[in-house]
Amino acid sequence: MSTAIERDWTDRPDTAQQWVHRAREVAEVLAADAVERDRLGATPHREVQLLKDSGLGTLLGPREHGGGGQSWETAYRVTREVAAGDGSLGQLLGYHYLWAWAVRLVGTPEQIAAVEELYTAGNLFFGGAVNPRDGDLVITDEGDEIAFNGTKSFSTGSKVSDLTVLEGVLRGTDQHVFAIVESAQDGIVFGDDWDNLGQRLTESGSVEIRDVRVPWSGAAGYVDKVFRPLVYNTLNVPTIQLVFANFYLGIAHGALQAGVSYTTRRTRPWPYGGDNKDTATEEFHVLDTYGDLQAKLWAAEALIDRAGAELSEILHTERESVTEQQRGEVAVRIAAAKQRIADTGLEIANRIFEVTGARATANEVGLDLYWRNLRTHTLHDPVPYKRAEVGRYALVGELPQPTWYT
The missing domain is CATH 1.20.140.10 (Butyryl-CoA Dehydrogenase, subunit A, domain 3)
Structure with a gap:
């Protein structure tokens, strides 16, 4: 796959149809050795880099920051094309789109603008530690900051992500808080224990969150520590x-x-x-x-x-x-x-x-x-x-x- 990955992907598609074609090209690269890579089970750093280099990672990002400016209708079609070549990478890309959009779902206008510029201009890839079947991460209010602590059984994307979406409940309340943090930090410890029958390259193992701190301004949708639901x-x-x-x-x-x-x-x-x-x-x-x-x-x-x-x-x-x-x-x-x-x-x-x-x-x-x-x-x-x-x-x-x- 090395020759294909190293091809020049710098030209960016413009229309939805062109983006779907780009996804099909990426899928062909992934399909060529999907079976061998599945058997090997190595962390798909290079495969995720392919998603980023090809532009697919910023498909939903604003055009003014170098993104594709496309709709979710196109994102869904792109996800299925990539999954046809490699189901694990299709899952990673689809989850990335959801987590990249999470700030739009719950954030303030200022947070939306900041996060979309951050991930689009930086070509950053998302993972998420938001498994609802586990007990929520516990969030402690520490004045100007909040601190996340706890564990999750599943954290899709883990080591291949640049950014991680955390979710937890503020101690002593029923308030859920989402925040976006850097994946590579001492307070996020991935368990490296994803060893399942299928979707083997999704890096979906457990994660421990140890005193990961976020300013209240980074608590998605909160203004003066109050969330206004829609x-x-x-x-x-x-x-x-x-x-x-x-x-x-x-x-x-x-x-x-x-x-x-x-x-x-x-x-x-x-x-x-x-x-x-x-x-x-x-x-x-x-x-x-x-x-x-x-x-x-x-x-x-x-x-x-x-x-x-x-x-x-x-x-x-x-x-x-x-x-x-x-x-x-x-x-x-x-x-x-x-x-x-x-x-x-x-x-x-x-x-x-x-x-x-x-x-x-x-x-x-x-x-x-x-x-x-x-x-x-x-x-x-x-x-x-x-x-x-x-x-x-x-x-x-x-x-x-x-x-x-x-």
């Missing part, structure tokens, strides 16, 4: 849930294309079926399977694209104008999209073996990578609860209420 603040969960759906879609697309490539090049026709064909691509069961899987993937993509267009419009509108009804309706659509692509992606990653053949299970082929990646992350939060959210809306018109997972 419905817009709660869009963090629908936004990240649709990130999930898009990199699931990318992984599923990569799986189907890998199956097609193997079937057309290497799968032998079955000579004992009574209707023998000269090539595997002429066999009815092969055509039937690929037709079924492609149709299901297109259907999931259409649903995801509809949700992406709807959410992108909301994310780029005036924050004060977003209503609970808008938020709830798009959350339902995203719940539907996520559960559909989770089911479809896992089916594709499993059934491609039926039309590639026994020799396709060789470790060097690496078709297992797609199923392992999807199986790992689709367990992030139970898909049946997403179906139930859609069911409540369909049956009684009930909208999902904002939580850390809805």
Whole structure:
């Protein structure tokens, strides 16, 4: 991958279509040795540098600071393209987009301007230590500063990030506080314990936060130690849930294309079926399977694209104008999209073996990578609860209420 990574990426795309093409170029580079890198499990410093060098890291950043100035609709399409080449890097990029936007979700106008200039002009990459299933980090008010302390089981991006989003609760209150800090500091200790079935290169292991201090001016959305909530603040969960759906879609697309490539090049026709064909691509069961899987993937993509267009419009509108009804309706659509692509992606990653053949299970082929990646992350939060959210809306018109997972 070294030659491809060292190519000149200095020219920057201008239109959404050009950015998607750039993402496809990056995906081709990543796909070339994705299986080998997954087996090795090394921290993907060079791969994240590729995302930065290609300009994808600043896709959502303001143009005046050298960013792409693109919409979330484009960011979602870019995420899925990268995930088709490498699911782990697709996840890292999608999470980065969410954390880069976090200041817009909850920050003051002054904080938004400062953070967007910082990360865009500096081409900085985000990680986050915000796992809701853990106890919150404890925040102590120390006058002009706040201090974060505690641990998180998961911290996606960890060692490959320049900036980390922290979240905790102010001691003695129910006030949640987000802040952005430098990742490389003594007070942030990464556990180096991410050793899971899939998404192996996301650096999603544990982290310990030891007395990380932030001035009150860096507490996102707080003015004079008081937070003024908006419905817009709660869009963090629908936004990240649709990130999930898009990199699931990318992984599923990569799986189907890998199956097609193997079937057309290497799968032998079955000579004992009574209707023998000269090539595997002429066999009815092969055509039937690929037709079924492609149709299901297109259907999931259409649903995801509809949700992406709807959410992108909301994310780029005036924050004060977003209503609970808008938020709830798009959350339902995203719940539907996520559960559909989770089911479809896992089916594709499993059934491609039926039309590639026994020799396709060789470790060097690496078709297992797609199923392992999807199986790992689709367990992030139970898909049946997403179906139930859609069911409540369909049956009684009930909208999902904002939580850390809805």
